[in-house]
Structure formats: C-alpha cells, structure tokens
Amino acid sequence: MAAELEYESxxxxxxxxxxxxIPPRASNRGYRASDWKLDQPDWTGRLRITSKGxxxxxxxxxxxxxxxxxxxxxxxxxxxxxxxxxxxSRYFVIRIQDGTGRSAFIGIGFTDRGxxxxxxxxxxxxxxxxxxxxxxSKESQEMDARPKLDLGFKEGQTIKLSIGNITTKKGGASKPxxxxxxxxxLLPPPPGGKVTIPPPSSSVAISNxxxxxxxxxxxxxxxxxxxxxxxxxxxxxxSSSEQHWQDVKGRLEEL
Numbered sequence: 001m002a003a004e005l006e007y008e009s010x011x012x013x014x015x016x017x018x019x020x021x022i023p024p025r026a027s028n029r030g031y032r033a034s035d036w037k038l039d040q041p042d043w044t045g046r047l048r049i050t051s052k053g054x055x056x057x058x059x060x061x062x063x064x065x066x067x068x069x070x071x072x073x074x075x076x077x078x079x080x081x082x083x084x085x086x087x088x089s090r091y092f093v094i095r096i097q098d099g100t101g102r103s104a105f106i107g108i109g110f111t112d113r114g115x116x117x118x119x120x121x122x123x124x125x126x127x128x129x130x131x132x133x134x135x136x137s138k139e140s141q142e143m144d145a146r147p148k149l150d151l152g153f154k155e156g157q158t159i160k161l162s163i164g165n166i167t168t169k170k171g172g173a174s175k176p177x178x179x180x181x182x183x184x185x186l187l188p189p190p191p192g193g194k195v196t197i198p199p200p201s202s203s204v205a206i207s208n209x210x211x212x213x214x215x216x217x218x219x220x221x222x223x224x225x226x227x228x229x230x231x232x233x234x235x236x237x238x239s240s241s242e243q244h245w246q247d248v249k250g251r252l253e254e255l
Contacts, residue, residue: 011056012049012122014115019043019060019069020107022093031083033091036107045069047108049122054130056123058082058094060108070096070106077123090116 018041025031046066048059058072072094074081083093091109110116153159 006053008050008052010048010050011126012047012118014047014110014119015063016111016115017045017047017060018109018111019045020109022105022107030086031093031107033085033088033107033109036091038109041109043069047119049119049126051126054133056126060096070098072096074123077127082123084120089113092116092119 020036020038021042022031022036043060044063046061046063048061050057050059054075056074056077058074060069060071061067062069072081078084081095085091085093085107088109090111090113091107093105093107095103095105097103110119
C-alpha cells in the first residue's frame with residue numbers, strides 16, 4: 001500500500017549524453033575512459049534522473065520522442081550501480097537492467113564538465129535524504145518502544161508550590177505573609193487586650209484654665225464681690241477647679 005502511494009520525482013535532466021560499449025574489466029584497478037572509443041559513441045540522447053521512494057533511476061531517453069532506451073535502478077551511491085572512471089570526471093559506468101532481471105554495464109559521458117558535476121551531486125543529495133529519513137524513522141520507532149511515563153496525579157496525591165513568600169498546598173487555602181516593606185504593617189495589641197488612654201497632663205489643665213479677672217473693691221464689702229465672682233466665673237477643670245472651690249468654701253465660712 002505504501003509503495004502505491006509513492007510518486008516519482010525528477011532530480012536532474014541533461015539534454016546531451018553519450019553511451020559507449022565498454023570492454024570487460026581486466027582487473028580490480030577500475031574502469032578507464034581512454035579504453036573506450038570516445039569519438040564514436042554507440043548512442044546519444046537525453047538523460048533523466050528520477051526517484052520513487054528510496055530508489056533513484058537513471059533513464060536514457062530519445063531526445064525527440066522521449067522513448068526509453070535503457071534505465072539503471074540505483075539503490076545505493078556510491079555503489080555497483082554507478083561507478084566513476086579513474087582517468088576522467090566526465091565519464092561514468094552504470095548498470096542497466098530490463099524488466100526480466102538481465103543487466104549489463106555501459107559507459108556514459110558528458111561533453112560539458114558541469115553536466116557531469118550535476119549528475120554526481122543529484123545522486124549524492126538523494127541518498128543523503130534517504131539516510132536522514134532512515135535515521136528519523138529509527139528514532140521514532142525507538143521512542144515508541146520506550147515505556148511511557150505516567151505523570152498524572154494519583155488519587156489523594158497533593159503537590160506543594162512555593163512562590164516567593166507565599167506557600168500554597170494544592171487543595172487548601174493559602175495565607176499570605178505580611179510584608180515588612182512596601183505595605184502597611186499594624187502594631188500588635190497590648191497585653192491583656194485592653195487599650196489604656198493616658199490621663200491629660202497638667203499642662204493641658206493649666207492651658208484650659210481661665211484666669212479670673214481682678215476683683216474690684218465694693219462698698220458692700222468683700223463678701224458680695226467674692227460671691228459675685230463665684231457665680232459668674234467659668235468653672236476651671238482638674239485640680240485647679242478643686243482648689244478654687246476650697247477657697248470659695250473658706251470665704252463662706254468666714255461670713
């Protein structure tokens with residue numbers, strides 16, 4: 001099902017490529033382009049590199065009709081499907097396959113060195129992407145295989161949070177502490193719970209006392225003047241008032 005959903009994408013297109021029949025490899029020293037008949041290519045046409053899933057395909061097509069001449073499936077690069085020659089950067093050896101499973105090795109070459117560079121880089125980029133996708137898929141499978149942590153609260157479990165000077169417990173009320181700076185602070189009440197108001201000082205009583213005016217002498221005697229002063233004089237407060245009444249009482253006894 002996954003293979004059916006994969007789509008084919010084009011990685012590179014080069015309009016001019018030459019194909020050569022190559023002799024069998026004589027030793028493990030690699031292929032040499034100088035052993036080919038470079039001035040007499042066996043076929044010329046267009047080259048396209050496509051990809052479907054993880055596999056890349058090198059397709060040799062007719063320039064005009066687009067008919068497929070041959071294709072080389074590439075599952076790994078560098079690898080046996082695509083090899084470079086030892087004496088040039090513009091020529092490669094590819095392994096072509098048909099639908100029946102038969103394969104053969106042929107040589108391809110580009111007139112422009114830049115086309116050969118693009119051919120090489122397109123294959124490198126594709127298989128670099130394949131490697132990254134494989135690593136991501138592997139990490140994802142490892143994450144799924146690990147036991148999952150249960151970070152939820154168990155029944156009856158509580159958690160304690162400390163934020164600055166406020167300590168709260170989940171499920172209960174919090175009591176903020178009174179800060180000593182930046183706010184109002186009330187003094188504690190006195191021992192016993194009663195507030196005693198101090199008595200007024202003597203200076204208050206003296207300041208509130210009104211000094212009586214001097215008593216004028218009268219023809220009726222000093223007693224009537226004393227009584228008149230006693231009736232019309234405002235009553236002082238505190239100890240001065242008590243002393244005043246004592247004086248009045250003494251004068252009445254003299255009468």
